[in-house]
Amino acid sequence: MIAVLKRGSTKADEQKVIELIEAEGFSAHPDTGAETTIVGVVGAAPDKKVNLKEKLQVMSAVEKVVVISDPYKLTSWNFKQEKTIIDLGDGVKVGGAELTVMAGPCSVESEEQMLETARIVKDAGAKILRGGAFKPRTSPYSFQGLGEEGLKLLAMAREETGLKVITELMDIEHIDVVCKYADIIQIGARNMQNYALLKEIGKLNKPVMLKRGMAATIKEWLLAAEYVMNEGNHQVILCERGVRTFGEETRNTMDLSSIPLVQKISHLPVIADPSHGTGRWELVTPVARAAAAVGADGIMVEVHPHPENALSDGPQSLKPANFRLLMDELNAIMTSLNSFKSREKKIAYE
Amino acid sequence: MIAVLKRGSTKADEQKVIELIEAEGFSAHPDTGAETTIVGVVGAAPDKKVNLKEKLQVMSAVEKVVVISDPYKLTSWNFKQEKTIIDLGDGVKVGGAELTVMAGPCSVESEEQMLETARIVKDAGAKILRGGAFKPRTSPYSFQGLGEEGLKLLAMAREETGLKVITELMDIEHIDVVCKYADIIQIGARNMQNYALLKEIGKLNKPVMLKRGMAATIKEWLLAAEYVMNEGNHQVILCERGVRTFGEETRNTMDLSSIPLVQKISHLPVIADPSHGTGRWELVTPVARAAAAVGADGIMVEVHPHPENALSDGPQSLKPANFRLLMDELNAIMTSLNSFKSREKKIAYE
Amino acid sequence: MIAVLKRGSTKADEQKVIELIEAEGFSAHPDTGAETTIVGVVGAAPDKKVNLKEKLQVMSAVEKVVVISDPYKLTSWNFKQEKTIIDLGDGVKVGGAELTVMAGPCSVESEEQMLETARIVKDAGAKILRGGAFKPRTSPYSFQGLGEEGLKLLAMAREETGLKVITELMDIEHIDVVCKYADIIQIGARNMQNYALLKEIGKLNKPVMLKRGMAATIKEWLLAAEYVMNEGNHQVILCERGVRTFGEETRNTMDLSSIPLVQKISHLPVIADPSHGTGRWELVTPVARAAAAVGADGIMVEVHPHPENALSDGPQSLKPANFRLLMDELNAIMTSLNSFKSREKKIAYE
Amino acid sequence: MIAVLKRGSTKADEQKVIELIEAEGFSAHPDTGAETTIVGVVGAAPDKKVNLKEKLQVMSAVEKVVVISDPYKLTSWNFKQEKTIIDLGDGVKVGGAELTVMAGPCSVESEEQMLETARIVKDAGAKILRGGAFKPRTSPYSFQGLGEEGLKLLAMAREETGLKVITELMDIEHIDVVCKYADIIQIGARNMQNYALLKEIGKLNKPVMLKRGMAATIKEWLLAAEYVMNEGNHQVILCERGVRTFGEETRNTMDLSSIPLVQKISHLPVIADPSHGTGRWELVTPVARAAAAVGADGIMVEVHPHPENALSDGPQSLKPANFRLLMDELNAIMTSLNSFKSREKKIAYE
Structure with missing residues (x-):
């Protein structure tokens, strides 16, 4: 300083x-x-x-x-020199060599919808099932989610398919019930600076995915992760989901450069959510491909068998055929880039 | 639609x-x-x-x-045709004819600091004392506030000066303790979309001041107020505290036009916080004057007897002499504009 | 409406x-x-x-x-149903099946620098040489470019390597001299709404690359292209180079979703400039890969044999070895994605 | 550094x-x-x-x-310790003790419109007449202004009323004709970084008003003024006209804190344009009052006798009765604040 x-x-x-x-x-x-x-x-x-x-x-x-030095402690490469890998069991990891795909509907709506979607995304190669049971909605008059009923349907889909489950936690009151069903707890963009909540999940022994706030700088995002880690829970995944700008054609502006930027500063895995990042299904596929190419550790994407009937976020959900195409494209990109890893390292350090 | x-x-x-x-x-x-x-x-x-x-x-x-029609219900002039006035007793109101000034330190630090500040702001004409006992800080390593100890000091200062008290509530867990001491509950920018918290304070019979989120649109801000009002608590004050932009010289960019804009849509009182809006004490005075001139229902401003010793936000705190000058300027502006009220109304409706 | x-x-x-x-x-x-x-x-x-x-x-x-209908005329697919391909001769095209790479230094500095760079980028597979002879600089006290001397060096490098040349035109006064040497005229972000300039280049028979303004919406960007096309010049390439946001760690925020978005509206080719989009060489490679994966028609990237001696933009310039690696990665991505083209079309229209 | x-x-x-x-x-x-x-x-x-x-x-x-030291030279108080006052003759000044008001229609449309408007704004107390003869429009299909014909109408209105004239210059080609008729040359937001134009007007002996670019930082804005001053023309007025943010309800977000901020760094006068800053006539009056209270050296405001027939910017134009009310309010605010000047200075330096 x-x-x-x-x-x-x-x-x-x-x-x-x-x-x-x-x-x-x-x-x-x-x-x-x-x-x-x-x-x-x-x-x-x-x-x-x-x-x-x-x-x-x-x-x-x-x-x-x-100020000259960075304010990070636990999130920084200075604290831990090995990349953090979140191991969810059964070979499912976030932060390892593979691109881990989390897919599913925005909201859990019904047994039929969840089972159908889970089978589709499992078949296409996803490892983790997403679905909201508690939904943060801008208007109090919008659909607010099925609550524990929704969590049970997620667990049922896990039972059948073997997929891991990620779902959003919105408040301290529901920590126990969400932990009972979820493999990863998601903290949404609106709660990125809900410090009481961050401190509580910091006391859990459960992986947590922390979405970047709507107008959060890289520094604020990493310091939010410090809030969690400072309480003892070091199993943190970061998720870029677009930031708010003057743009008027997309829901948010996907800041893909944040992914390699954070990876330079921190050992934590970073994934991309092109569904919220763009808000338009036609853009989800190209931006998901871009996220893989930029080096994301994973992708979270909304898939719905019948988006026109979705209770939320239908406009940004992929149909099954589009999701299968995307998975094939992601695999092709990952394969094509794999062979360059050693050359990349060599050049970076020369 | x-x-x-x-x-x-x-x-x-x-x-x-x-x-x-x-x-x-x-x-x-x-x-x-x-x-x-x-x-x-x-x-x-x-x-x-x-x-x-x-x-x-x-x-x-x-x-x-x-979408053609607005999404507002309870906050809108369509719901209630009279301006909402929050009556705090002893003649202190927010939303009436007067410009109500809330002043005090960022954080409650000590008995001496609180009593000294309370006397200064009371003498200068403020009606409400501000001071944070629970502090939302970007870094977990920053000073987090004195907690209930701080609330007691606020109450002690109220006892002595007769000022009303506003202080921030950060989580549901502390609702009871904060309600015990506060006349107005403040919800900070980071919690504007903490819906669980909004719903809980919606059940209280206690005035609440809802700060605009860092990147919240007018629509999102008013819908957050709808979350509170929809639960039954209609005593809501809105507070513009600057929004995040590309600007690099000020902490935030004060969006003063939001004040008349919201007043056109909603019957709720709107006040301005130039301390957080600018982050620099030299700018607080001119921007506070501007807020009065733009038609704000009140001003919240940070005052510290010794800013260089403040545990938080010293750089944006006014010293006592500057605060007294500001109060005199605000009174002069309000007096000068009072005589135009009837002409303004006449022209607006012609 | x-x-x-x-x-x-x-x-x-x-x-x-x-x-x-x-x-x-x-x-x-x-x-x-x-x-x-x-x-x-x-x-x-x-x-x-x-x-x-x-x-x-x-x-x-x-x-x-x-307003319901879009304001576009000439840029829209409604006007022209075939993708615009800019044919520069000798098999070099922008907008065709290939990803066209434009590379070179930010500023033309010397004969040695230009020839060395031209050979490097040619060998690595670039088709077009970039280099600024007239430089728009925020400060009047910064290096402003070599002027016509620089243009001659670009032409000399073209002579030797067969690369096509793109260079920036900043004002009407220099149209003739820039046209004499350039194969593509570049209009920079700061001049995107310099309508007098747009109208003049609209009268030329010369390809033009129009960079997106720092805070330009998609609509403003396409309407700037309409200014050019409306005068008769339909050879327009668009270039996404990042937009200004609250982000403080990168020079700009690269808005990669703008590329598929514009391609949905317009038949014009769209390329990406990750050098200006990020401002940091470590981020240029991953973001360039992402641009290829998102479907850009080309990439413009700054390469300098000795960035530490560059007269401008050294921090965002790739060294030769990094550029060669990037070219190999881009080729791998393009090859891996090629086989999905027909499937993509099929699904999009079903 | x-x-x-x-x-x-x-x-x-x-x-x-x-x-x-x-x-x-x-x-x-x-x-x-x-x-x-x-x-x-x-x-x-x-x-x-x-x-x-x-x-x-x-x-x-x-x-x-x-970087530690600021990049300013000629615009800075370090260069010149006295406030710059632009003297337009006949007692009209910008930067002195008075708040100078510039008013008139967005575009010059007809003799009748100009004369009628000029009389109205003169009677209400404005000193300078504004009106665009060359109009920068986002779409090439919008009304582009009357050109020299419009300039003649401005001169005719000056002849009759004694008002000074400010009008926009968009390109080097029209410098002579605009200088022939204008007392102040306006450079619009879109041209703030049109360096060729800035350099040319730097060679004139004619006051120039430089609007802040849509997404320009304070630094970029002042450096644009350095471009003009570096060529010899030191008669520069700065004009805050709102910046682009995520806000969707106003045309721009008026950044009123930029005015005292620039005044701290620079000796140049700074005025406010609430018409472009808000884009909505109902907000123009309160924001203009706020600009006076924040300490602006002047106000530029759009007035039209019949906004519903305006060829451009009707929605942000004040009707005559509203303008007269605004002028009375501005005078009241200026009078009420005048008596505090010496106290302000004393406190600032203590």
Whole structure:
């Protein structure tokens, strides 16, 4: 961290800045240039820097404070040098060599719908079944999900197909019931900064998938993961699902570059959700292919046997034939890129 | 709502669309032009339209669906023709003729800090004391607030000064304790779409201030208020606190036009928070003046007797002298604009 | 287009709206519902609708005006049912079956740099050489390009390697000199709505590549292409280069979904520029792969033999070894996806 | 500027960084901490730092480069310690103690319209007449303005009323004709980074008003002004006209905090355009009041005697009665705030 003093600051000003830095347990390294004096801050725990930064910003002699080191601890490669692999059992993993596909309807609607969809996505090669039983909806007047009834239908579909199950948890009250049925707990974009919820799931021994908030920076997203990990639960998957921009033709703007960016900073697996990222089924297939090519660890995609009857998100759901085509395309891309892995590593480090 | 059919759609396509609309309990009004066929949708409860829209969007013959009527019910002037005034007792109101000022530190830190600040803001003319006891922080390693200890200090300051108290509630678990001490419950930007929390406070008989989410549209913000009101609690204040944009010099971009915009749609009072809206104390004063001039029902502003020692948000806190100046400026603006009220109404309706 | 009347509008209000619509040469189709009256507008040239829309919005009885049909003419599949292929001669095409790669340095700097780079990118399989001779720079104090000297170096590199040349045109004054040397004229993001310039290049018989503006919607981008095409030049390539968002870790946010979206609306080829889209060389390779997988018609990428000596954009330039790896990966992806073309078409139309 | 080296960098890496810095004419100040080494850069002309920054970013040992000093020269208070006042003669000034109002129709349409509007705005207290003769329109099929004919009508209105005239210049070709009639040349948002145009107007002896680009940062906006001033023309007015965000209810999002922010950095006057900033006439009046209260040096507002017949921007034009009310409100606000000036200064510097 560096404090830049205002032009015309005196030696006394500089001294006050140094004293504050030292009082907070850091050491100060002033450097007086012809025009500007800067004071470098070194030492102490990174988590204390946030507070020091705010205090420095208030001092009348300080022009601005520039943070240099990243605020990450547990999510960072500095903490753990091996990629995190979430092992769900029966050979299903997220973060390993394979592209793991999670597929299913937006909402759980009925036994027939869940079983039919589960068979379709299983046959096509998906490993994990998605489906919402508790639904966050912008309007209180929209369909809010089947609740535990929906969770039971997910479990029934798992029973029959062997697929693992991911489903959304919206509040602390439902932690037990969701944990009873889910293999992975999903935290939605709207709850990415619901810190009470994050802390509670941090106490569980259960994989969690944390979606990026609608307007969350990379930093905020990773710090949300720190909230979970800081409580002890290190089984975190990140999910890029598009961010809000001025764009008016798609539901969100899929920020695919966030995936390699996060993978450079963090050992956590990152997957892509092109269904919410685009909101339009015609765009889901090309953007899912792009996510595979960009290096995502997995894809989450909405599939519905009859989208025109879906109770939510029909417009962004793939029909079975389109999903099968997508799976074949994803496999082809993964195969074609596999042979370059060693060359990629070699060049990156040269 | 209107469904626009694709070019080249047949009569059979049109018939399918009409059947779906009628099956959902609406009536269909097709209009076949030279190039395009559109089908108008009339009737039934507005809250069913969301689902119908999604179903129509999936049909292969439908190019797009355009929603015409607004999705608001309880927040709208159509529901209630008189402005909502939140009466906190002792003559303190939000939504009436006066500009109500809420002021105080970001975080409650100590007895001395709270009492000193409360006296300062009371003397300057504020009616409500703000102060966070439970703090939502981006990093789990930042100061998280004093908890109930902080609430007690707020109550102590109320006892001495007669100021009303507003403080943030972050989760359902703390509803009782926060209600015990607060006159107004604040829901922060990060929790604007925490629907479980919104539903719970909807069951209370306690005023609530709902901050606009970081990237929330006007529609999403008002629908969040609908979540609260739909449970029975109609004492809702809205608070504009800036939205996230590409801007890099301020913490957020204060969207002051949202205030008259919401006031056109809704009977709920709307206040402005220039401290979070700008994140820089030098900008707080001019933007607070602007909020008064734009017609806000109130202002929430951070004041700290010694910002350089603040445990959070020091850089955006006003010192006492600046706050007193601001209060005088706000009063001057309000007085100067008061005489135009009747002329404004006359012109608006001519 | 549809005009929605305010609640409580009278028959006389409705009549005035109808009269305006008819006076502008359209026909009006009123539809009176229980709560709202809407008036449909049919007929006349789409280009007159913009003006009618504005006039309707001003009427006191009109709540809002909803545009239904798209504003595109020449760029749309309705105008031309075959994909536009830009044929540059010698078998180099943009918009055909192949992924066309344009590569080279950000700025033309010297003969040695240009020839070395041209040989490298040619050997790796690029077909078109990029290089800026006139540079748009945010600061007037940054390097502004070599001007015609730079164009001559591009031509020299073309002479030796057989690569085609693309370079940026910044103003009308330099049209002749840029046309003399370039095979494709590039219009940069900052000039996307420089209408005087667009009209002038619309009069040329020379391919033009139009970059998406920093905050341009799909609609504005295609309408900028309409400006060019409306003057007679139909050889337009579109280029997605990232848009501006709240993201702070990348130069721009690459909006890859815009590529299939535009391809659905328009017959024009669309390419991707991951160098400007990300601003960081480590992200260029994965995002370029994603662009190929999303279906882009080409890729433009910055390559520099010695990025650390580049006069501009060094941080986003690939070194030769990384570029060769990327080319191999792109070829592998294209080959792997080729076999799905017919299946994709079949499913899309079923 | 500071270069932060990667963890694990060697002394040899550090040496290379120092050599580059010195080779570019700066001096290097390395500071080796326990975890990180940072190298401070001091000296040489600020305009050379952009290039050095890019070169450093490419070096393999460099983690990131942080710029500390601002890139402004001529626009900054460091260059000129007195506020710039644009004197248009006859007592009309922009940047002085008064709030200068520029008003008139979006487009010049006819003699009758211009004379009628000019009389109205003159009577209400405006000092400058606005009106577009050359119109930048998103679609090539929209009304493009009357050209020189329109300029003549503006001059005729000036002749009769004594108002000064501001009108938009869109391209270099029309500089002479626009200069012949205009007192202030307006550069629109779309041309804010049309550097060829900026350089040409920099050579004139004529005041220029530079609108903020749709997605321009404060830095880019001021650097655009540097382009003009660097050529010799220092008579620059800045104009905030709203920026593009995710908001869907207003044409743009008015960023009023940019006004005091720019005034802190620069001696140039800054005015507000609430008509384009909101796009809706009902919001123009409150936002114009807010602009006065925030400290703008002037307001530009669209007024039309018959908005329903306007050829462009009718929906955002005030009718005469609303404009008169606004002028009275603006005067009241300015009067009420005037008495605080000295107190504001005293507190700011204490």
